[in-house]
Amino acid sequence: MGIVGLEFAIPPGNATVIFPASGIAVAAILYGGIRLLPGIWLGQFCFNLWLTGNTDTLHFQHVLVALLIAIGASLQAAIAWYLVKISGVKWKTLTLLREITLFLVLTAALASLVSATWANITLYLFGIISTDKIAENWFSWWIGDATGVLLLAPLTLTLLFRKQSLGRHRLHTVMLPTLLALTMIVLFFFYVASNEKRQINNQLHHTGDVLEHHIKTKLNGFTETVTSVSNLMSIYPDLSYTKFELFTRNLYAMHPDLHGLSWNPSISDSNRENFEAKMAKQLAMPAFEITQKNMQGTAVRAGNRDHYVPATYITPLNSNKQVQGYDIASDSVRFEAITKARQTGKVAITAPINLVQETASSAAILLISPINTMENHTQDNYTQDNGTQSNSTKNIEISGFAVAAVRIENMMKSLFSQG
Numbered sequence: 001m002g003i004v005g006l007e008f009a010i011p012p013g014n015a016t017v018i019f020p021a022s023g024i025a026v027a028a029i030l031y032g033g034i035r036l037l038p039g040i041w042l043g044q045f046c047f048n049l050w051l052t053g054n055t056d057t058l059h060f061q062h063v064l065v066a067l068l069i070a071i072g073a074s075l076q077a078a079i080a081w082y083l084v085k086i087s088g089v090k091w092k093t094l095t096l097l098r099e100i101t102l103f104l105v106l107t108a109a110l111a112s113l114v115s116a117t118w119a120n121i122t123l124y125l126f127g128i129i130s131t132d133k134i135a136e137n138w139f140s141w142w143i144g145d146a147t148g149v150l151l152l153a154p155l156t157l158t159l160l161f162r163k164q165s166l167g168r169h170r171l172h173t174v175m176l177p178t179l180l181a182l183t184m185i186v187l188f189f190f191y192v193a194s195n196e197k198r199q200i201n202n203q204l205h206h207t208g209d210v211l212e213h214h215i216k217t218k219l220n221g222f223t224e225t226v227t228s229v230s231n232l233m234s235i236y237p238d239l240s241y242t243k244f245e246l247f248t249r250n251l252y253a254m255h256p257d258l259h260g261l262s263w264n265p266s267i268s269d270s271n272r273e274n275f276e277a278k279m280a281k282q283l284a285m286p287a288f289e290i291t292q293k294n295m296q297g298t299a300v301r302a303g304n305r306d307h308y309v310p311a312t313y314i315t316p317l318n319s320n321k322q323v324q325g326y327d328i329a330s331d332s333v334r335f336e337a338i339t340k341a342r343q344t345g346k347v348a349i350t351a352p353i354n355l356v357q358e359t360a361s362s363a364a365i366l367l368i369s370p371i372n373t374m375e376n377h378t379q380d381n382y383t384q385d386n387g388t389q390s391n392s393t394k395n396i397e398i399s400g401f402a403v404a405a406v407r408i409e410n411m412m413k414s415l416f417s418q419g
């Protein structure tokens with residue numbers, strides 16, 4: 001019956017408007033005596049374990065929480081039994097309005113306080129609910145248990161005493177009103193749940209539309225940024241690193257969630273050594289080397305191939321030092337975006353990747369913008385490590401690429417911080 005109670009949970013949580021098991025437990029212990037307490041505890045314990053198994057991997061803490069909550073449910077039934085006994089209410093007949101009212105106050109309103117309080121203290125102590133959720137969760141728990149006792153305890157007692165003459169009479173006087181009340185509650189539940197579900201779906205659709213708009217706006221901003229870098233390098237191909245750093249500094253001010261900006265020239269194999277020597281001198285480095293990652297993820301000197309696309313100028317340098325010299329064409333995912341950028345002449349975005357400079361796994365994307373030269377003629381082929389080539393479909397000379405690195409986590413944090 002605990003599982004049945006969950007069917008009356010109103011989304012998005014598990015707050016239930018009626019928990020039938022509590023009413024059946026009260027009726028059972030009144031009918032069979034205190035000796036049935038172990039059975040009530042076992043039933044509640046198994047239900048709690050089942051509920052845990054449907055949401056998470058089973059751990060010792062889950063077993064302990066299930067055990068303690070089951071104790072609370074057993075105490076509720078025991079206290080209901082005790083209150084009825086000391087009150088002297090004639091619970092077997094319940095023919096007078098005073099007796100019916102007293103019975104329901106004792107078993108539903110008062111006894112249900114026990115399980116709600118015990119369970120929520122347990123959940124709080126184990127860190128399952130926060131302080132601000134205790135009152136709301138307690139009230140939902142109490143309502144579910146109290147309603148379960150209010151409706152199911154009299155009905156269950158009527159069924160248990162159905163063979164007696166008074167019991168047969170109460171099948172009409174108790175069962176019909178109870179079933180009517182249950183029907184009304186079910187209809188009310190479906191009405192509330194339907195409205196709640198519709199509101200949640202509408203909110204999700206609205207949130208999704210807003211988020212999609214913000215993501216597109218953010219990506220458009222990144223696209224404009226990386227395009228401005230490619231335009232700069234197209235007009236000033238011999239730009240110094242100092243001026244490149246000064247230019248990109250303004251871009252970071254506009255887009256603080258950018259992880260890195262770089263100039264990646266296209267270098268032929270025949271010009272590799274001259275380029276490395278020139279960059280070492282220009283960047284005041286002991287040596288500049290075009291690199292790639294080996295199978296172990298370590299940076300090594302790039303193997304010979306027709307063309308390289310090394311990260312040469314990169315900012316901010318302190319957090320991206322490991323990227324300097326890395327040939328982005330050596331990676332298949334990055335190479336695919338390079339090929340698309342060459343063929344379309346537009347900014348291409350990679351699939352999610354791990355950045356070279358990141359030690360931990362963190363999804364990121366690269367926006368790659370082609371740098372066009374002033375002259376038009378057929379561009380060279382690019383060859384990957386596996387020997388496959390990609391031919392341009394446009395007569396545009398590509399001297400290299402401007403690259404923007406964006407960590408997805410940082411981008412999403414920026415979006416949510418904007419509301």
